[in-house]
Amino acid sequence: MGLVARVLEEAGFPTICLTAARSITESVNPPRAAFVDMPLGYTSGRPHEPEFQRDLLRKAFKAAGNIDSPGSIVDLDVVWSDDPSWKDKATSGLNNGVNSVEGDSRQPRVNEPQYQYEEDRTAAENNREDDNAT
Amino acid sequence: MSLTDPVDYIQRTREQYARLGYDDYRWAEKKEIPPWTPIKKPISESNVALLASGGAYTKGQVAFHWEDDTGVRIIPSSEPASDVRVTHFAYDLEPAREDPNIVFPTDRLHELVAEKTIGSLATNSVACMGGIYSSRRAEEELAPLILESIANMPGAPVDLVLLVPV
Numbered sequence: 001m002g003l004v005a006r007v008l009e010e011a012g013f014p015t016i017c018l019t020a021a022r023s024i025t026e027s028v029n030p031p032r033a034a035f036v037d038m039p040l041g042y043t044s045g046r047p048h049e050p051e052f053q054r055d056l057l058r059k060a061f062k063a064a065g066n067i068d069s070p071g072s073i074v075d076l077d078v079v080w081s082d083d084p085s086w087k088d089k090a091t092s093g094l095n096n097g098v099n100s101v102e103g104d105s106r107q108p109r110v111n112e113p114q115y116q117y118e119e120d121r122t123a124a125e126n127n128r129e130d131d132n133a134t
Numbered sequence: 135m136s137l138t139d140p141v142d143y144i145q146r147t148r149e150q151y152a153r154l155g156y157d158d159y160r161w162a163e164k165k166e167i168p169p170w171t172p173i174k175k176p177i178s179e180s181n182v183a184l185l186a187s188g189g190a191y192t193k194g195q196v197a198f199h200w201e202d203d204t205g206v207r208i209i210p211s212s213e214p215a216s217d218v219r220v221t222h223f224a225y226d227l228e229p230a231r232e233d234p235n236i237v238f239p240t241d242r243l244h245e246l247v248a249e250k251t252i253g254s255l256a257t258n259s260v261a262c263m264g265g266i267y268s269s270r271r272a273e274e275e276l277a278p279l280i281l282e283s284i285a286n287m288p289g290a291p292v293d294l295v296l297l298v299p300v
Binding site for chain 1: 137138139140141142143144145146147150154156161162163164165166167168169170171172173174176177182185187188191193194195196197198199200201202219220221223224225226227229230231232233235236237238239241242243245246251252264269272273276277278280281284285292293294295296297298299300
């Protein structure tokens, strides 16, 4: 996403990039970044905690307004939990420290649409048929 | 590593790939000073667009596939998070399917408009897939599609883009 931020900014659109992976963001070096020390998969907060999520976003927008030099990363004051032990073994994939899985826990890279619900597939296929009919 | 430090995913991935016998991954590295567009309006008056790479789509759209899908899905901002689906190969989908706002915070952004933290939410949000293996393809295929959706946003022009990767 840092690469995309650079392209947008080049084209005249200011950006603020949230990130839960500080080292990757340092490498890609986007114009404005806000680091949240959260497990991967929870970039904009803990589920079903709207005030936590709003607080995180307010801090990100505040950081956006304060950053005045390209390539800055602001560490946002948000805490996943009092227990930091999720960081011990966290990698990408399902093994994000909240879950614990051995080996390469990413899913196989299949080249077919991966629907959340079977009914989504039906809806998408019906839309395509409608498009073809017109 | 101290548990107060951020997790170094580049180092962890290197160790994990070595254990699995994979070649080292070459992360995109940009050393030059990034491009920069100043924020022209107070954020409380800015029209903000959401761009999220958690693989969101909405009912009726073709879902992303998991082999370097460099497409985008345009999701009307009027769509509540409860109608947003997510699909991705590289993170735990279960919590995000329970509450899509943790990777696609559309409900929260509407609330930030109501409390005047931001001025407005752009007509559409833009969703894509993170984890495109080739940074060249992310730059040459994905980035232009995203730029087009932001630059040609219906309604008020975009003043600020909020990027939410996973």
